[in-house]
Structure formats: C-alpha cells, structure tokens
Amino acid sequence: MVDWATRVAKTELQSALPRRWAHTIGVARRAADLGRILGEDADLLVAAATLHDVGYAPRLATTGFHPLDGARFLRDEHGSDERLVRLVGNHSFALLEAEERGLREGLEAEFPLLEEPLLVEALVYCDMTTTPDGESTTARERVAEIVGRYGADSVVGRFIRRASPEIFAAVERVDAALAAQPR
Template sequence: MGDLIEEWATKLAATELSTTLPRRWAHTQGVADRATEIGQVLGENAGLLVAAATLHDVGYAPRLAATGFHPLDGARFLRDEHGADKRLTRLVANHSFALLEAEERGLREELAGEFPLLEEPLLVDSLVYCDMTTTPDGDRTTAEERVAEILGRYGDDSVVGRFIRRAAPEIFAAVGRVEAALAAQPR
C-alpha cells in the first residue's frame, strides 16, 4: 500500500465530507497530515495509516449514517461499496477505542463481529495518536486538551461523554506509546 491508496482515500473522503461537513473535513485533513508526519515509525504500513487517518470519520457523512455510529457506518461503507482492504476497514471501525463507544450504544457485538480489532498495536496506537492530537479544525493539540474538548462539546452524561471518560486512560497510553516510538527513531 502506498500512494495509490492514499490518493483514493483522499478523493473518497473529500467527496463524502468536504461539502456536507466542512469542519469534519478540516479535522480529517489534519489527522491525515499527522499520519504522514509519523509514518516513518510504521515502515511499510505508513500508507495504510494515512489511508485510515483520511477515512476514519467518513461514517459521519449524512448519506452513510445508517446506525449513527460513525466507525461502524464508515467501515461498512468502505467494505460494502468499495471492497476496501480488510485491515483498512478494521482500523476505521475500531479507531480511537471505538469498541468502548460501541458498548455504550449497544453495538459492541456487531462491531466486534464484523470488524475484529487488529493485532498490530503500533499501527492501532498510531491512528489513535493522529486522531486524538488533532482538533476539530485540523490543528495540533494534546490528547488531554482533545479529550477535554470532546467532553465540553458532548457533555459528561452523553453517550460520547461516557465513552470518552472511559477511553481517556487508554487514549493517553496509546499517545504515550507512539511518542516513545517517535523519540526512539534515528534523526
């Protein structure tokens, strides 16, 4: 995987998000930029990370929102309409500890059954890192600020609020692991 999948992902995400959800598109572009920046820690999986980062929020597109749970809706869209790579769909479906939010929504069995977690910890953590260090407007932030922003936007007692509070320790740990991997890279 490489430039072709990245190009395809960008065109697809732009088609689905740029006009209908311009702020979500700005976030997506920022997440993809982060993935490009850190790709060296993943070697041959760098292109897959960029494609997953570019498509991670495609399920927010109004025409794709079948369940209202964007990781599942996006992964199904990629699988069913585009025959996308299984690793890519599994990354999109499970990005940023989506399984915990699926549980809050009563969709855990559906998500886990259709899109099992990848057993590639650094790749999974890298997508968390890119998503959770990017603001809704596509700018850089810390994971702590991002979690606080999500809580502020959705509220503590919302489904997303409950999920993000549960996921926060895992998010911070994943970000820390990626930062350690980046620090260990030769300069």
C-alpha cells in the same frame, strides 16, 4: 491507496461537513508524519486517518455510530482492504463507544480489532492529537474538548471519559516510538 482515500473522504465530507473535513485533513497530516515508525504500513495509516470519520457523512450515517457506518461503507461500496476497514471501524477505542451504544458485539463480529498495536495506536495518536479544526493539540486537551462539546453524561462523553486512560497511554507509546527513531 492514499490518493484514493483522499478522493473518497473529500467527496463524502468536504461539502456536507466542512469542519469534519478540516479535522480529517489534520489527522491525515499527523499520520504522514508517523511514516518513519510504521515502515511499510505508513500508507495504510495515512489512508485510515483520511477515512476514519467518513461514517459521519449524512448519506452514510445509518446506525449513527460513525466507525461502524464508515467501515461498512468502505467494505460494501468500495471493497476496501480488510486491514483498512478494520482500522476505520475500530479507531480511537471505538469498541468502548460501541459498548455504550449496545453495538459492541456487532462491531467485533464484523470488524475484529487488528492485533497490530503500533498501527492501531498510531491512528489513536493522530485522531486524539488533532482538533476539530485540524490543528495540533494534546490528547488531554482533545479529550476535554470532546467532553465539553458532547456533554459529560452523553454517550460520547461517557465513552471518552472511560477511554481516556487508554488514549493517553497510546499517545505516550507512540511518542516514545517517535523519540526512539532517528529523524
């Protein structure tokens, strides 16, 4: 699954959006580091991390909301695993951004949130502790960077400010899970 996810993401992002591709590589690298807390779901997390931003690819951006566009692409063009598609569709508190865009009901209906908190939060952790260039960062620095890039009053700026308490809490829970596991 991970090799396939890498091929798909690379095909869609590397040439069209090289900075997004660099972020994707960094997020996938973070996900690989979390394998010890996820057990049998380790590869699923890496695949979701690798594909989480595929909906930004210009040919896939039909709604302009990348989690929804990416999930639909994975479901419709690849018949992907349901859990993978739902992770991509809901990554990093996407329901809150969908609400800002008037797309929440559609996202919830098509791609219900997984009731697997550690897996969902692990993907938040990977995305929100990786810079746009694929480097490690803190969640607080990442949120500030997103607000700065998009503007506080933009749809993304409003969403990320609303989601930030949840993002910080998710990152703290994953850090705690990592600290509790032997290396």
